[in-house]
Amino acid sequence: MSILPKNVSFSRQVLPILAVIGLVVAALYIFTDLPDRSTSEPEQQPPKATGDLANSPRVAGTGLVEPSSEIIDIGSALSGLVTDLRVRPGDRVEKGQPLFLVDDRAARARLAEANAAISEARAAIAEAQAAQRTASQQLALYDNLDDPAAVSRAEVIRAEGDATAAQTRLELARARLSAAQAQAGSARTELGRLTVRAPITGEILAVNIRLGEFVSTQGGSSDPFIQMGETTPLHVRVDVDENEAVRVKLGADAIVSPRGAADIRANAKFVRAEPLVVPKRQLTNSAAERVDVRVLQIIYALPQSDVFRVGQQVDAFIPAAEAAGEEE
Amino acid sequence: MSTGQDSGTPMDTSAIGGCAPEAAICARGIVRDFESGQTTIRVLHGIDTDIKPGEMTYVVGESGSGKTTLISIMCGILWPTEGEVRVFGTDIYSLSDSELVNFRLNNIGFIFQQYNLIPSIDAAANAAVPLIAQGMEIEEAREKAKVLLDKLNIGDQADKLPSQLSGGQQQRVAIARALVHEPRLVVCDEPTAALDANSGRRVMDLLREVAVAKDRACIIVTHDNRIFDLADRILVLEDGEVTHDGTEMPEDH
Amino acid sequence: MLWIAIRMLTGDAQKFYGLLFGIAFSTLLITQQLTIFVNLIERGASGVYNAPEAEIWVMDPVSRTTDVNYAMPSTALDEVRSVPGVEWAVPHLRAAASVRTGSGDLEGVAIIGVDDATLIGLPERLVEGDKKILAQPDTVIIDDGGVVNLFENGEDPIGQRLELNDQRAVIRGVADSIPSFTSQVTLYTKYSQALNFVPGTRNRLTFVLAGVSEGLTADEVAARIEEQTGLKAETREEFADAGVNFIIENTGIPTNFGITVVLGFVVGVAIVGLTFSLFIRDNIKQFGALKAIGVTNAKIVRMVGAQAALVGTVGYALGVIGTVAFIYAFSGNPFFKGFYIPWQIPLISLVSVIIILAITGFIALRSVLSTEPAAVFR
Numbered sequence: 001m002s003i004l005p006k007n008v009s010f011s012r013q014v015l016p017i018l019a020v021i022g023l024v025v026a027a028l029y030i031f032t033d034l035p036d037r038s039t040s041e042p043e044q045q046p047p048k049a050t051g052d053l054a055n056s057p058r059v060a061g062t063g064l065v066e067p068s069s070e071i072i073d074i075g076s077a078l079s080g081l082v083t084d085l086r087v088r089p090g091d092r093v094e095k096g097q098p099l100f101l102v103d104d105r106a107a108r109a110r111l112a113e114a115n116a117a118i119s120e121a122r123a124a125i126a127e128a129q130a131a132q133r134t135a136s137q138q139l140a141l142y143d144n145l146d147d148p149a150a151v152s153r154a155e156v157i158r159a160e161g162d163a164t165a166a167q168t169r170l171e172l173a174r175a176r177l178s179a180a181q182a183q184a185g186s187a188r189t190e191l192g193r194l195t196v197r198a199p200i201t202g203e204i205l206a207v208n209i210r211l212g213e214f215v216s217t218q219g220g221s222s223d224p225f226i227q228m229g230e231t232t233p234l235h236v237r238v239d240v241d242e243n244e245a246v247r248v249k250l251g252a253d254a255i256v257s258p259r260g261a262a263d264i265r266a267n268a269k270f271v272r273a274e275p276l277v278v279p280k281r282q283l284t285n286s287a288a289e290r291v292d293v294r295v296l297q298i299i300y301a302l303p304q305s306d307v308f309r310v311g312q313q314v315d316a317f318i319p320a321a322e323a324a325g326e327e328e
Numbered sequence: 329m330s331t332g333q334d335s336g337t338p339m340d341t342s343a344i345g346g347c348a349p350e351a352a353i354c355a356r357g358i359v360r361d362f363e364s365g366q367t368t369i370r371v372l373h374g375i376d377t378d379i380k381p382g383e384m385t386y387v388v389g390e391s392g393s394g395k396t397t398l399i400s401i402m403c404g405i406l407w408p409t410e411g412e413v414r415v416f417g418t419d420i421y422s423l424s425d426s427e428l429v430n431f432r433l434n435n436i437g438f439i440f441q442q443y444n445l446i447p448s449i450d451a452a453a454n455a456a457v458p459l460i461a462q463g464m465e466i467e468e469a470r471e472k473a474k475v476l477l478d479k480l481n482i483g484d485q486a487d488k489l490p491s492q493l494s495g496g497q498q499q500r501v502a503i504a505r506a507l508v509h510e511p512r513l514v515v516c517d518e519p520t521a522a523l524d525a526n527s528g529r530r531v532m533d534l535l536r537e538v539a540v541a542k543d544r545a546c547i548i549v550t551h552d553n554r555i556f557d558l559a560d561r562i563l564v565l566e567d568g569e570v571t572h573d574g575t576e577m578p579e580d581h
Numbered sequence: 582m583l584w585i586a587i588r589m590l591t592g593d594a595q596k597f598y599g600l601l602f603g604i605a606f607s608t609l610l611i612t613q614q615l616t617i618f619v620n621l622i623e624r625g626a627s628g629v630y631n632a633p634e635a636e637i638w639v640m641d642p643v644s645r646t647t648d649v650n651y652a653m654p655s656t657a658l659d660e661v662r663s664v665p666g667v668e669w670a671v672p673h674l675r676a677a678a679s680v681r682t683g684s685g686d687l688e689g690v691a692i693i694g695v696d697d698a699t700l701i702g703l704p705e706r707l708v709e710g711d712k713k714i715l716a717q718p719d720t721v722i723i724d725d726g727g728v729v730n731l732f733e734n735g736e737d738p739i740g741q742r743l744e745l746n747d748q749r750a751v752i753r754g755v756a757d758s759i760p761s762f763t764s765q766v767t768l769y770t771k772y773s774q775a776l777n778f779v780p781g782t783r784n785r786l787t788f789v790l791a792g793v794s795e796g797l798t799a800d801e802v803a804a805r806i807e808e809q810t811g812l813k814a815e816t817r818e819e820f821a822d823a824g825v826n827f828i829i830e831n832t833g834i835p836t837n838f839g840i841t842v843v844l845g846f847v848v849g850v851a852i853v854g855l856t857f858s859l860f861i862r863d864n865i866k867q868f869g870a871l872k873a874i875g876v877t878n879a880k881i882v883r884m885v886g887a888q889a890a891l892v893g894t895v896g897y898a899l900g901v902i903g904t905v906a907f908i909y910a911f912s913g914n915p916f917f918k919g920f921y922i923p924w925q926i927p928l929i930s931l932v933s934v935i936i937i938l939a940i941t942g943f944i945a946l947r948s949v950l951s952t953e954p955a956a957v958f959r
Contacts, residue, residue, distance in 0.1 A: 009591065011591040011594065011597055011598075012587060012588070012591045015895055016891065016894065016895050019894060019895040019898035019899060019902075020894070020898065022898050022899070022901075022902040023894075023897075023898040023901060023902070025902075025905075026898075026901045026902050026904075026905040026927075027927075029905050029909065029922075030905065030921075030922045030924055030927065031924060033908075033921045033922065034921055034923070034924065035630070035759075035919065035921050037630060038633075039633055039634060039635070039636050039817060040633040040634055040705060041634065042634045042669070042699050042701050042792070043699070043700070043712070044698065044699040044700065044701075045669075045699070046669035046670070046671050046696065046698070046699045046701060046792070047662075047669060047698075048668050048669040048792075055665050055666060055794055055796075055797075056665055057665055058663055058665060059659075059663045060658075060659040060660075060661075060662030060663045060670075061659050062658075062659060239656075239659075240659070241656040241659055241660060243656075243660065244656075244659065244660060244663055247663070259697075259698050260697075260698035260699075262669075262698070262699070280655075280656065293654050293655070293656045295656070315662070317662065317663075320663070396955075396958045397955075399958065400954075400955040400958055405872075405873050405953075405954040405955045405957075406953065406954075406955040425877075425878075426877050426879075429872075429875050429876070429877045430875060430877070431875075432873070432874065432875040433874060433875025433876070434875070436875070438870070438873055438874055438957075440870060440873075440957050440958070441958075442866070444866050444867055444869070444870035444957060445867075446585060446588070446589060446592075446867050447592055447867075448588045448589050448591065448592020448593070449585060449588045449589075449592070453585070453588075457585065457871070457874065458874055458875065460582060460584070460585065461582055461871070461874065461875060461876050461880070466584055505874075517957075517958050549958075
């Protein structure tokens with residue numbers, strides 16, 4: 001259109017064109033600048049129920065890994081210095097294997113004393129036996145005399161007395177021997193008690209004493225000296241909210257993921273449910289957390305795996321009983 | 329231009345008081361009332377008149393004589409209270425609104441006293457307005473208009489805006505606009521009112537030259553007595569009635 | 582004829598630009614004010630949008646928004662995890678705390694504790710630092726708006742020590758997040774860490790964020806959670822709306838902005854209406870002449886429509902460009918952080934412009950249409 005030749009109109013041509021271009025630019029800006037309100041996938045996988053559990057009734061709980069024997073806190077019957085430490089954390093020990101020794105010098109001294117007393121008692125027995133033998137030979141000599149006047153009556157009585165006294169001395173010496181032997185036995189027992197042994201076959205989980213440390217039988221020290229337990233298999237103790245507890249399908253396998261590694265999902269076999277519902281103690285995070293929720297503890301056996309460690313927190317998903325699908 | 333709807337209509341000329349079949353305008357019993365508050369003022373009292381083609385007809389009268397009303401009714405922009413108008417055989421007031429508008433567009437050219445040019449388009453485009461309104465391409469319409477402007481001796485002003493033209497040039501543009509679509513009826517309102525005697529006569533000469541044709545009627549509304557002698561026919565209107573109809577002005581005017 | 586109409590319009594530069602100004606000003610006022618309004622009240626949902634992974638928010642039934650919340654027992658997490666269709670669920674803690682800055686000032690902050698293992702609940706991007714630094718002890722990540730509020734003298738926030746509930750906290754990252762409605766400083770940290778930063782109460786777990794299993798909608802799963810646990814579960818959109826509605830219900834902002842928008846509309850109608858009427862009145866003779874010559878009313882309407890369309894298009898464009906320029910120019914300002922123009926708003930102002938032009942055009946047209954063509958002979 002060359003109605004206004006070479007005479008381009010600002011208001012009719014330039015301005016509308018600029019306006020439309022500007023509008024397009026503005027529209028582009030508006031549409032590119034719209035905020036991204038879409039949800040994004042979590043960067044790290046959170047724990048989730050998978051497989052059949054993903055979309056069926058289920059119960060979730062948090063659990064703590066423990067040995068199948070539960071954790072055994074090894075104590076010492078006697079106080080004293082640790083003189084020998086035979087195990088390190090992670091060691092496997094047989095039942096009865098010594099774990100550590102407490103200072104046994106006092107017990108050994110008492111044993112030596114008792115042994116000395118035994119020797120002494122034995123000597124006394126020998127001496128008493130000799131005296132008794134002498135007395136009884138003399139008495140027999142008097143008895144074989146036909147002439148009653150050959151020996152005085154008083155002589156006979158003295159000989160009889162000697163024999164009795166010798167007998168008594170022998171018995172006393174025997175009693176002393178028993179006492180000394182008992183003392184030696186007691187000292188040996190104490191020696192045995194100063195050697196702390198593994199109560200079961202299992203794995204040493206923690207050693208909290210060092211050579212030379214004083215172990216006390218008195219209460220107050222918080223840490224157990226040694227913790228051990230049977231770690232094949234490991235168990236997991238899952239806390240289930242009492243509100244949810246009725247829905248749990250007891251006996252079914254649970255899916256268990258360690259914290260922070262939700263892509264690892266282990267199938268844990270049901271072991272038992274604790275008969276006692278307890279206040280929730282093993283908490284998700286803070287030690288300062290206090291809640292009055294009660295939980296049913298259910299124990300599952302974990303498969304052999306490297307990823308689970310005793311004391312680790314896990315997220316567990318347990319199938320729910322079918323009947324609980326309906327509202328009660 | 330389109331004359332199809334009225335050519336060859338020797339129809340019922342007698343039915344409305346004997347219109348000549350060739351009459352450009354045949355008005356019968358035109359009555360027009362204006363409401364003015366409570367009262368009704370009758371401006372036209374039953375006018376019967378014919379306008380013939382090929383003539384320059386003057387409608388003359390004092391202000392308030394009703395000449396503007398009459399001319400408005402005759403060219404189809406004002407409804408009569410009573411009466412009938414046939415323009416080239418078409419009963420224009422029986423047409424629908426839009427048909428009437430289109431009839432005007434195709435058959436009538438207007439020259440307004442104040443020209444009423446559109447100030448923001450140039451002379452050629454102003455002259456081409458009827459063609460553009462008929463739907464012609466702007467470029468083509470402007471070319472046609474330019475031919476006419478050349479004929480009116482202002483071809484060199486075709487690209488100027490009305491405000492850049494003198495009054496006489498503007499009037500020529502207005503004349504061009506009235507004729508560009510070759511209407512069969514040209515209505516011209518006080519063409520010489522703002523002009524001196526010589527200019528007025530030149531304009532009338534020009535109008536006679538370009539507007540009057542064998543099959544075209546030309547009505548000029550005026551009360552300018554300096555140009556009465558250029559008329560082919562003069563209708564004098566007084567108080568809503570035709571008091572004189574002849575080729576010359578009556579003596580008493 | 583439209584060709585003539587457009588030239589008639591632009592021929593009178595004064596009125597043309599007056600009309601443009603009126604439309605542009607109205608558009609600017611309506612678009613810009615609505616934009617600020619929408620962005621401001623959407624700040625009520627910023628907490629929701631700052632946790633991009635969460636598809637469902639589970640909370641105590643009395644909780645209303647991310648900031649108006651009531652904590653649940655910690656087993657709520659397990660209860661939510663027990664619901665079929667919940668793909669995952671993590672704990673989320675939101676609480677208020679007071680922080681003592683290095684210079685000794687006391688400042689109220691929002692503590693957000695995200696899941697320790699997965700860090701779900703952190704904003705998607707960090708301006709500085711890596712999300713993994715949360716593994717370091719006592720680490721908090723501050724939001725970028727908080728940097729401005731807390732470190733007014735332009736110190737580098739990284740490595741700054743804060744005191745939270747008598748605990749040491751070290752800023753090791755800056756999150757790229759949408760500020761909250763109150764522009765409160767927000768500190769992100771691990772859930773376990775947050776428990777230490779927030780003075781102890783019996784229950785601390787304020788929210789559980791949950792994901793939805795494939796093939797299910799968030800609405801379905803949220804309904805299941807509500808049915809099975811008795812807690813309140815809202816989808817991301819519902820919870821965002823709840824935050825927005827809370828602000829609408831509890832502040833005078835909607836009224837104020839509503840008044841401004843109405844003013845913009847009225848000013849538009851007034852300026853445009855007056856100018857348009859003046860323009861038409863100036864040209865009434867030309868329109869009358871056109872009508873006499875033989876232009877139908879329909880064509881006249883179309884002419885005026887074309888004029889209105891030109892004025893409307895150009896004026897509207899100028900107004901929208903102005904708004905975009907405004908938002909763009911202020912995008913660096915922390916107050917306008919995250920501001921955007923919802924695409925609906927330019928449409929609303931477009932409708933307003935159309936209404937303004939329809940009203941004024943109608944008024945202007947009335948005088949043209951009622952003009953007797955015969956008037957040109959007077």
